[in-house]
Amino acid sequence: MAAEVQNPIIRVRNVTVQFGSTRVLDGLDLDVKRGEILGFVGPSGAGKSVLTRTIIGLVPKVAGSIEVFGVDLDSSSTSQRRNVERRWGVLFQQGALFSSLTVRQNIQFPMREYLRVSQRLMDEITMAKLTMVGLKPEVAERFPSELSGGMIKRVALARALSLDPDLVFLDEPTSGLDPIGAGDFDDLVRTLQRTLGLTVFMVTHDLDSLYTACDRIAVLGNGKIIAAGSIADMQASQHPWLRQYFHGKRARAVMA
Amino acid sequence: MSSDPKLERIAKGNALALCATGTWTASFAPVLERMVADAEKLAGTPQSIFIDVSEVAKLDTFGAWLIERLRRSLTKGPVEAQIAGLSANYSSLVDEVRRVRATAVVDSSPITIAGMLEQIGRAVAGVGGTIAGLVDMLGAVLAAWFRVLIHPRSFRLTSTVHHMEQVCWRAVPIIVLITFLIGCIIAQQGIFHFRRFGADIFVVDMLGVLVLREIGVLLVAIMVAGRSGSAYTAELGSMKMREEIDALRTMGFDPIEVLVLPRMIALVLALPILAFLGAMAALYGGGLVAWLYGGVEPEAFLLRLRDAISIDHFIVGIVKAPVMAAVIGIVACVEGLAVQGSAESLGQHTTASVVKGIFFVIVMDGIFAIFFASIGM
Numbered sequence: 001m002a003a004e005v006q007n008p009i010i011r012v013r014n015v016t017v018q019f020g021s022t023r024v025l026d027g028l029d030l031d032v033k034r035g036e037i038l039g040f041v042g043p044s045g046a047g048k049s050v051l052t053r054t055i056i057g058l059v060p061k062v063a064g065s066i067e068v069f070g071v072d073l074d075s076s077s078t079s080q081r082r083n084v085e086r087r088w089g090v091l092f093q094q095g096a097l098f099s100s101l102t103v104r105q106n107i108q109f110p111m112r113e114y115l116r117v118s119q120r121l122m123d124e125i126t127m128a129k130l131t132m133v134g135l136k137p138e139v140a141e142r143f144p145s146e147l148s149g150g151m152i153k154r155v156a157l158a159r160a161l162s163l164d165p166d167l168v169f170l171d172e173p174t175s176g177l178d179p180i181g182a183g184d185f186d187d188l189v190r191t192l193q194r195t196l197g198l199t200v201f202m203v204t205h206d207l208d209s210l211y212t213a214c215d216r217i218a219v220l221g222n223g224k225i226i227a228a229g230s231i232a233d234m235q236a237s238q239h240p241w242l243r244q245y246f247h248g249k250r251a252r253a254v255m256a
Numbered sequence: 257m258s259s260d261p262k263l264e265r266i267a268k269g270n271a272l273a274l275c276a277t278g279t280w281t282a283s284f285a286p287v288l289e290r291m292v293a294d295a296e297k298l299a300g301t302p303q304s305i306f307i308d309v310s311e312v313a314k315l316d317t318f319g320a321w322l323i324e325r326l327r328r329s330l331t332k333g334p335v336e337a338q339i340a341g342l343s344a345n346y347s348s349l350v351d352e353v354r355r356v357r358a359t360a361v362v363d364s365s366p367i368t369i370a371g372m373l374e375q376i377g378r379a380v381a382g383v384g385g386t387i388a389g390l391v392d393m394l395g396a397v398l399a400a401w402f403r404v405l406i407h408p409r410s411f412r413l414t415s416t417v418h419h420m421e422q423v424c425w426r427a428v429p430i431i432v433l434i435t436f437l438i439g440c441i442i443a444q445q446g447i448f449h450f451r452r453f454g455a456d457i458f459v460v461d462m463l464g465v466l467v468l469r470e471i472g473v474l475l476v477a478i479m480v481a482g483r484s485g486s487a488y489t490a491e492l493g494s495m496k497m498r499e500e501i502d503a504l505r506t507m508g509f510d511p512i513e514v515l516v517l518p519r520m521i522a523l524v525l526a527l528p529i530l531a532f533l534g535a536m537a538a539l540y541g542g543g544l545v546a547w548l549y550g551g552v553e554p555e556a557f558l559l560r561l562r563d564a565i566s567i568d569h570f571i572v573g574i575v576k577a578p579v580m581a582a583v584i585g586i587v588a589c590v591e592g593l594a595v596q597g598s599a600e601s602l603g604q605h606t607t608a609s610v611v612k613g614i615f616f617v618i619v620m621d622g623i624f625a626i627f628f629a630s631i632g633m
Contacts, residue, residue, distance in 0.1 A: 098599075099597060100598045100601075115283075116286050117285045124325065124356070125318060128321050137357060145596060164316035195345070196317070
């Protein structure tokens with residue numbers, strides 16, 4: 001356990017991802033520490049989602065290694081891998097809710113697979129999760145096609161959290177939410193991180209989220225991490241893209 | 257690190273104290289639930305109830321909820337159960353689950369005989385709706401066709417050619433292969449049974465009439481309904497799901513003109529071509545089997561074929577093709593545009609598209625058979 005505390009929860013080393021002849025990630029290194037909220041930024045199309053999908057194993061890599069919870073995902077056995085998967089939750093950009101299941105069934109889906117608990121407890125936990133993500137219990141019997149964009153995000157977060165994971169990947173969680181909703185979402189992530197000891201890997205474009213929710217920020221550019229550190233480090237950086245990003249018109253409005 | 261969770265009862269005079277220890281997390285949920293259920297049954301009317309959680313090593317939503325559930329069920333009458341020894345880390349989590357209202361989840365209504373009868377009734381009543389939907393689509397397609405005739409520039413040639421490639425050109429290999437095999441089988445069966453009467457040569461008559469009049473076009477139409485009708489439904493359905501069709505409409509385009517008409521035209525042109533190629537492949541296959549298996553020389557086969565069939569047989573077959581194509585296309589497009597938001601709905605409508613498409617093709621074939629019989633063709 002002591003070793004686990006010191007070791008990063010995600011350890012990405014020299015990862016290269018290539019689609020055809022386009023190299024998206026080029027020898028990328030990244031550590032995510034236990035218990036932190038890492039904001040992951042970069043220009044559109046830089047490969048932020050690709051890295052997220054590579055870590056969770058949806059995109060094959062050409063070279064490099066990825067360790068999550070100290071388990072190398074390439075050399076791990078199926079049961080080790082399942083164990084890791086049980087301990088992480090993923091919020092996809094479009095929610096990726098199962099469209100033929102109700103909200104309740106969506107949230108209970110991982111519980112049914114991994115836990116042997118009574119229907120009553122699953123229903124109660126579902127209600128607890130819905131309350132946590134700020135939704136009313138009535139939503140539980142609706143289908144994803146009957147939800148608004150913001151509600152889909154919230155339900156998807158509730159599903160990502162349904163097994164109380166140690167690590168969550170959030171792919172642009174606040175995009176498509178109104179500013180108040182996005183602010184609530186940031187608070188929610190913060191609260192969950194504090195209460196559940198969650199580690200959060202958050203791909204985002206939302207400056208507010210970076211300022212209010214994230215402990216550390218990593219910036220992706222040219223297939224590598226060009227900077228990583230606190231928000232103050234980012235503001236002090238002389239990198240042209242970072243200067244533009246953190247000193248642009250929108251950034252000034254957030255800081256004011 | 258993770259130790260088994262425990263819930264111990266410590267009675268202190270009139271007070272009831274429950275001491276929770278160990279790991280209260282999802283992995284232990286079944287054990288926890290049983291413990292909490294046992295503790296809920298504790299009898300007596302103590303003056304104060306405490307749930308001490310200071311020894312809990314790890315807590316997550318499952319554990320926090322079960323403690324909260326225990327607190328609620330022990331709070332009976334005037335005495336309110338208290339949670340004590342909560343560390344700062346976990347207090348916000350417990351506060352969070354405290355906000356959860358216990359709502360009974362409505363079970364889906366049980367299956368009853370009345371319910372089943374109702375479903376049958378609705379399905380029967382739905383037949384009228386289906387036919388109305390098809391007629392509606394036929395009208396919309398014809399209206400779009402007339403608009404295109406008046407303004408030829410709005411005709412989408414690129415799209416039509418693209419769909420021609422998909423449903424016609426790319427379908428040729430499989431259609432030719434299957435009809436070739438069917439031709440072989442008909443000839444083999446014919447020879448095998450006719451040989452007993454010494455009437456081998458009549459297999460040529462049977463093959464020619466059957467392939468040109470009925471089997472050729474019917475079989476090709478069924479294959480096209482399965483291959484292209486399903487593709488149309490899936491394409492339009494997923495476009496509907498992702499609001500692409502709504503996007504078209506808001507830009508001032510008519511989805512029928514942009515999406516349905518090119519597909520319909522491609523299919524109506526493709527099916528006669530495929531039916532012709534299919535008939536030729538079947539005759540070739542039949543001829544091959546007649547020669548190799550039945551010993552009918554190719555010259556004899558061709559001579560006999562010329563005597564046995566007239567151009568009427570060919571016309572009867574090929575005239576049906578565009579009509580069947582229109583039926584398949586309309587069914588597929590109606591089903592595609594009826595898809596709702598879920599993946600399940602897409603699957604249901606794609607299945608319905610193929611099933612209804614094949615059904616209507618066979619019904620049309622029957623109507624044509626009666627029609628041609630009565631005009632003596």
